[in-house]
Amino acid sequence: MSYFDSELTLLTPEEMGRADSLSIEAGTSEIELMGNAGRAVGQYIVEHYPRAPVSVLCGPGNNGGDGFVIGCYLRDRGWPVRLVQFGDKDRYSAASMYYLQQWGNPETYSPEIIEDASLLVDSLFGAGLDRPIAGAFADIVRLANETLAPTVAVDMPTGVHGATGQVLGTAIQADATITFFRKKPGHLLLPGRELCGNVALRQIGIEKQVLRLIEPQTIENHPKNWRLPTANVAGHKYSKGHCVVVSGPRGATGAARMSALSALRAGAGLVTINGERAALKEHASHLTAIMLRDEPLSELLNDERFNALVVGPGNGVSDATYHNVLTAIASNRALLLDADALNCFNSDPETIFNAIKKTNGNVVMTPHAGEFGRLFKNVELSAGKVEAARKAAEISGAVIVLKGADSVIASPDGRAAINSNAPPWLATAGSGDVLAGIIGGLQAQGMEAFDAACAGVYVHGLAAAQYGGEGMIATDLPQLVPSALAVAR
Numbered sequence: 001m002s003y004f005d006s007e008l009t010l011l012t013p014e015e016m017g018r019a020d021s022l023s024i025e026a027g028t029s030e031i032e033l034m035g036n037a038g039r040a041v042g043q044y045i046v047e048h049y050p051r052a053p054v055s056v057l058c059g060p061g062n063n064g065g066d067g068f069v070i071g072c073y074l075r076d077r078g079w080p081v082r083l084v085q086f087g088d089k090d091r092y093s094a095a096s097m098y099y100l101q102q103w104g105n106p107e108t109y110s111p112e113i114i115e116d117a118s119l120l121v122d123s124l125f126g127a128g129l130d131r132p133i134a135g136a137f138a139d140i141v142r143l144a145n146e147t148l149a150p151t152v153a154v155d156m157p158t159g160v161h162g163a164t165g166q167v168l169g170t171a172i173q174a175d176a177t178i179t180f181f182r183k184k185p186g187h188l189l190l191p192g193r194e195l196c197g198n199v200a201l202r203q204i205g206i207e208k209q210v211l212r213l214i215e216p217q218t219i220e221n222h223p224k225n226w227r228l229p230t231a232n233v234a235g236h237k238y239s240k241g242h243c244v245v246v247s248g249p250r251g252a253t254g255a256a257r258m259s260a261l262s263a264l265r266a267g268a269g270l271v272t273i274n275g276e277r278a279a280l281k282e283h284a285s286h287l288t289a290i291m292l293r294d295e296p297l298s299e300l301l302n303d304e305r306f307n308a309l310v311v312g313p314g315n316g317v318s319d320a321t322y323h324n325v326l327t328a329i330a331s332n333r334a335l336l337l338d339a340d341a342l343n344c345f346n347s348d349p350e351t352i353f354n355a356i357k358k359t360n361g362n363v364v365m366t367p368h369a370g371e372f373g374r375l376f377k378n379v380e381l382s383a384g385k386v387e388a389a390r391k392a393a394e395i396s397g398a399v400i401v402l403k404g405a406d407s408v409i410a411s412p413d414g415r416a417a418i419n420s421n422a423p424p425w426l427a428t429a430g431s432g433d434v435l436a437g438i439i440g441g442l443q444a445q446g447m448e449a450f451d452a453a454c455a456g457v458y459v460h461g462l463a464a465a466q467y468g469g470e471g472m473i474a475t476d477l478p479q480l481v482p483s484a485l486a487v488a489r
């Protein structure tokens with residue numbers, strides 16, 4: 001399964017390099033591609049900034065080649081342009097050489113070329129960045145970031161890695177970033193997303209057919225990629241599923257309550273909280289629409305109508321939780337595991353992974369970075385969130401939601417989605433319990449694990465955005481889920 005048909009597909013710099021080469025093989029010259037890329041940036045600048053002195057900083061590779069095109073485009077339209085070029089001309093590509101000749105003689109670099117500009121164009125490094133920015137280039141980046149002039153970055157802000165969004169050494173803070181053909185993961189992953197400013201995507205003559213050969217596996221999370229369960233007028237509440245949320249003990253019941261309410265708001269037909277009698281007393285004083293049961297989980301699950309489970313929020317790291325998790329996995333229901341359901345297996349992750357691999361693959365895990373690091377000790381987060389989540393999904397057999405301001409959802413089949421709609425105020429205590437409930441509620445309605453996880457993360461972000469600003473607490477979120485679902489539908 002791969003994302004070859006969508007505008008929302010994301011390409012790593014390596015995959016983008018293949019798209020360039022395949023296009024060139026198919027008859028579009030590199031000169032044409034570079035010309036289209038540079039003109040697209042030039043056009044963006046003319047449309048978005050007032051005419052004023054602009055300095056174009058051109059690096060040693062084809063990103064710099066784009067800069068020559070931009071310089072010519074703006075000069076032709078009467079902009080005062082200064083252009084500097086770094087690197088050895090003997091190593092230029094034919095296309096870069098072609099456009100350098102059109103430009104003429106670049107100036108020798110001096111700091112006032114940056115200091116005196118009203119607008120900077122960063123065409124130092126793009127897809128070819130492969131090591132930390134250091135030395136003279138680091139000084140240039142620092143100076144560019146210190147000036148008040150906005151910077152338009154070509155393809156990627158210099159210093160941001162296109163595949164991971166991580167900063168190599170130091171990076172340009174751009175006002176806008178213009179990229180080509182398809183966005184790159186680094187435009188959505190942090191800190192890259194913040195360094196890009198506004199991201200604009202432009203087409204440069206690469207046919208989307210090349211994606212069939214590249215078979216990209218990563219996509220920007222968006223309602224176009226999944227279908228929410230449809231409301232059926234004649235539908236019975238059981239046709240919308242019955243989700244069981246496992247409660248924590250007395251004194252720790254709030255998390256399960258938040259998950260249960262969220263599952264119901266996400267459209268689950270029925271939601272039952274299962275827990276010990278003392279815990280149910282606490283729930284009973286708060287809840288009306290949620291049912292309460294105090295049987296052992298294995299007995300409760302003899303009733304086939306319970307088709308989805310949420311285990312973990314507020315459950316506590318205990319033998320009881322450990323066994324509830326294994327019971328839930330063995331029941332082969334749609335299952336969401338969060339928080340303590342994961343924490344219970346830190347010293348024994350193989351047990352949970354092996355159990356999941358025996359199921360029909362309907363399990364979602366929602367670790368934040370800390371939980372992820374403890375459960376997946378052999379997976380390096382520093383190699384990038386997408387690759388880490390993908391590896392964890394493969395190891396565990398579960399769909400992984402690696403939570404954060406740039407949550408990544410990855411499937412054991414290799415697909416991954418990057419979410420970018422979460423507002424900063426969503427980072428609040430209990431917001432993970434709400435996410436767990438939304439995903440569990442969607443699973444109860446029959447959405448398969450990966451789609452439910454992607455949709456849940458998106459709706460969670462939208463719900464928080466609809467709150468509108470700081471001051472939101474997690475209990476505000478469940479009632480915002482229905483309107484978020486309506487927008488995402």
Ligand SMILES: NC(=O)C1=CN([C@@H]2O[C@H](COP(=O)(O)OP(=O)(O)OC[C@H]3O[C@@H](n4cnc5c(N)ncnc54)[C@H](OP(=O)(O)O)[C@@H]3O)[C@@H](O)[C@H]2O)[C@@H](O)CC1
Pocket residue numbers: 017020021030033034035037038059060061062063064065066124125126127128129130131132133134137154155156180204
């Ligand atoms: N291909 C196409 O058809 C099209 C491509 N397009 C454009 O090309 C861009 C990709 O071009 P690219 O592959 O030449 O990479 P680019 O980012 O210019 O840098 C490579 C150079 O940087 C160097 N270098 C790397 N890191 C460094 C560091 N930290 N510090 C110092 N040096 C460092 C590296 O040096 P080397 O490793 O050889 O020493 C090499 O010389 C892409 O982003 C898009 O803008 C568009 O025109 C559309 C058509």
Ligand SMILES: [K+]
Pocket residue numbers: 063122123124125126153154155156157158
């Ligand atoms: K750049």
